[in-house]
Amino acid sequence: xxxxxxxxxxxxxxTFKNPVMVASGTFGxxxxxxxxxxxxxxxxxxxxxxxxxxxxGNPTPRIAETCGGMLNAIGLQNPGVEVLCQRDLPFxxxxxxxxxxxxxxxxxxxxxxxxxxxxxxxxxxxxxxxxCPNVKEGGIAFGQDARALEEITRAVxxxxxxxxxLKLSPNVANxxxxxxxxxxxxxxxxxxxxxxxxxxxxxxxxAFALANKTGGLSGPAVKPVAVRMVYEASHxxxxxxxxxxxxxxxxxxxxxxxxxxxxxSVGTAxxxxxxxxxxxxxxxxxxxKQYEIQDIQSLIxxxxx
Numbered sequence: 177x178x179x180x181x182x183x184x185x186x187x188x189x190x191t192f193k194n195p196v197m198v199a200s201g202t203f204g205x206x207x208x209x210x211x212x213x214x215x216x217x218x219x220x221x222x223x224x225x226x227x228x229x230x231x232x233g234n235p236t237p238r239i240a241e242t243c244g245g246m247l248n249a250i251g252l253q254n255p256g257v258e259v260l261c262q263r264d265l266p267f268x269x270x271x272x273x274x275x276x277x278x279x280x281x282x283x284x285x286x287x288x289x290x291x292x293x294x295x296x297x298x299x300x301x302x303x304x305x306x307x308c309p310n311v312k313e314g315g316i317a318f319g320q321d322a323r324a325l326e327e328i329t330r331a332v333x334x335x336x337x338x339x340x341x342l343k344l345s346p347n348v349a350n351x352x353x354x355x356x357x358x359x360x361x362x363x364x365x366x367x368x369x370x371x372x373x374x375x376x377x378x379x380x381x382x383a384f385a386l387a388n389k390t391g392g393l394s395g396p397a398v399k400p401v402a403v404r405m406v407y408e409a410s411h412x413x414x415x416x417x418x419x420x421x422x423x424x425x426x427x428x429x430x431x432x433x434x435x436x437x438x439x440x441s442v443g444t445a446x447x448x449x450x451x452x453x454x455x456x457x458x459x460x461x462x463x464x465k466q467y468e469i470q471d472i473q474s475l476i477x478x479x480x481x
Contacts, residue, residue: 364415430463
């Protein structure tokens with residue numbers, strides 16, 4: 177059995193000590209998880225989505241448990257980019273981990289303002305959340321229309337000092353088309369999947385479980401869809417892929433790597449097991465040793481086509 181293994185990966189010229197990061201919106205800035213997780217062990221911390229101004233989010237109730245997952249309709253509540261720069265980034269600078277800031281907006285101008293503001297900050301990459309409603313186009317998400325996706329990618333890229341990751345929505349007919357649109361717009365990487373649109377009804381109250389009626393489904397229930405979309409997206413474009421969606425353990429993470437992901441993000445699992453990311457890193461290391469694989473790069477996209 178080999179003892180010296182390489183867990184490092186590279187995304188758009190940025191090196192990561194391992195491929196495990198936390199998904200936006202499930203980890204805050206990391207401070208609240210500090211007593212459970214050694215942030216120095218993580219490949220990266222991905223911050224909660226941040227806009228150019230504070231967002232109040234949707235009315236409550238906005239969380240509902242489902243079989244095999246959860247629905248959320250938080251509405252991207254956040255304190256705005258200035259608070260991120262003054263409070264969260266200084267905290268994260270204390271740790272030996274990559275920092276990825278998730279960016280949201282309602283118009284192209286919103287996104288570009290945030291990206292421009294972050295140009296001089298100690299941020300390694302920017303993840304652009306294109307599932308936000310484009311208010312100038314009647315509310316359809318940027319990530320649900322290939323033309324709009326390519327356009328927002330190209331606009332953001334003009335202002336970005338850091339490599340940009342486009343976070344793709346699974347609520348589309350052809351994920352490969354969306355991956356190619358992000359690549360055509362100049363994206364440096366893509367991440368997927370974001371949540372699937374779902375609904376829950378309280379049969380006793382005869383009312384919607386969420387005030388917003390619909391919400392984003394995440395958790396183990398979405399994993400087979402996510403793995404399929406990661407496989408399709410990785411074969412549709414040449415960009416590195418960050419896979420996410422229902423990852424609960426090392427076996428799940430390895431499945432995404434085999435499907436074509438160069439890295440993985442862990443989201444909903446953090447809520448019921450705050451130590452899950454470190455457990456996944458250790459599990460991947462054990463897997464490599466068990467199968468005498470020296471370099472994790474050998475796993476990426478290794479499933480037979």
